[in-house]
Amino acid sequence: MKIDRLIGILSVLLQQEKVTAPYLADKFEVSRRTVNRDIEDLCKAGIPLVTTQGSGGGISIMEGYKLEKTLLTSAEMQAILTGLKSLDSVAGTSRYRQLMEKLDVRSTTLASNSHILIDLSSYYKTTLAPKIEMIQDAIENRRYITFHYYAPKGESVRKIEPCLLVFQWSSWYVRGYCTDREDHRLFKLNRMLELKVLPEQFPEREEEPYELNADSAYDRQIPVKAVFVPEMRWRLIEEYGADSFTELEDGRLLFQFDFADEENIFSWILSFADKVELLEPARLRARLLNIAEGIRSKYKDRQ
Helix, strand or coil: CHHHHHHHHHHHHHHCCCECHHHHHHHHCCCHHHHHHHHHHHHHCCCCEEEECCCCCEEEECCCCCCCCCCCCHHHHHHHHHHHHHHHHHHCCCHHHHHHHHCCCCHHHHHHCCCCCCCCCCCCHHHHHHHHHHHHHHHHHCEEEEEEEEECCEEEEEEEEEEEEEEECCEEEEEEEECCCCEEEEEEHHHEEEEEEEEEECCCCCCCCCCCCHHHHCCCCEEEEEEECHHHHHHHHHHHCHHHEEECCCCCEEEEEEECCHHHHHHHHHCCCCCEEEEECHHHHHHHHHHHHHHHHHHHHHC
């Protein structure tokens, strides 16, 4: 992408006294004409570049401008590099490592960042990585995508204008304008099958800002109260935090939290087997009893 190249060229110029156009063309795998246009764009952006001809000539930043060797502090660059490396763990490619090389980052900066490792890969890496790559290309080229979507409310075939890849709530999503619903929607990548990128381009659209706020994504209107055995303290802390429960006099843990979906409540409660008792809401206690009796009926004749 052009913005990657412009940042890379600027990084090179900030760290080297002078470079030639052929050097930049070779490094970024473009023509000299493209490099010349990039230099013009950087000048228009307010970067004072100087071009000298003849032996020993080249492209440099005007003397006096180079107060710093980089536009970013060491800590800021380390944070960026950590994020880039984490994206390679998802895509299963070296795309972002190559970007770091184009940024011409010194080895000392990379080494100083070795105490942080973020791995965003998952059990679905073999199917997830190709989806991410396809959606990235579709977003960059403004291509429609279609897919079969499997949601709790049913199955459907969707066609969207993808605009954003989102990693949130420990999963990957794509946000886009759905042509059927005529509104922006969020789709979980693991629920998408038969993903296709269409040759048709969609028109530019003014994007609505997306707030990465988990609380705003769910309408939590189901207050749940349950009692857990002390051995389950670690799970409650891990999944909902230490503030989600209080310890009773007998050592059991009184859990209280607001949920958005009844099915998620049942699947979560059942994952604790007999180490939890659901207290409220009362209507869910009755449904949970029916579920338990249904499970029992499947197994009682197979003993």
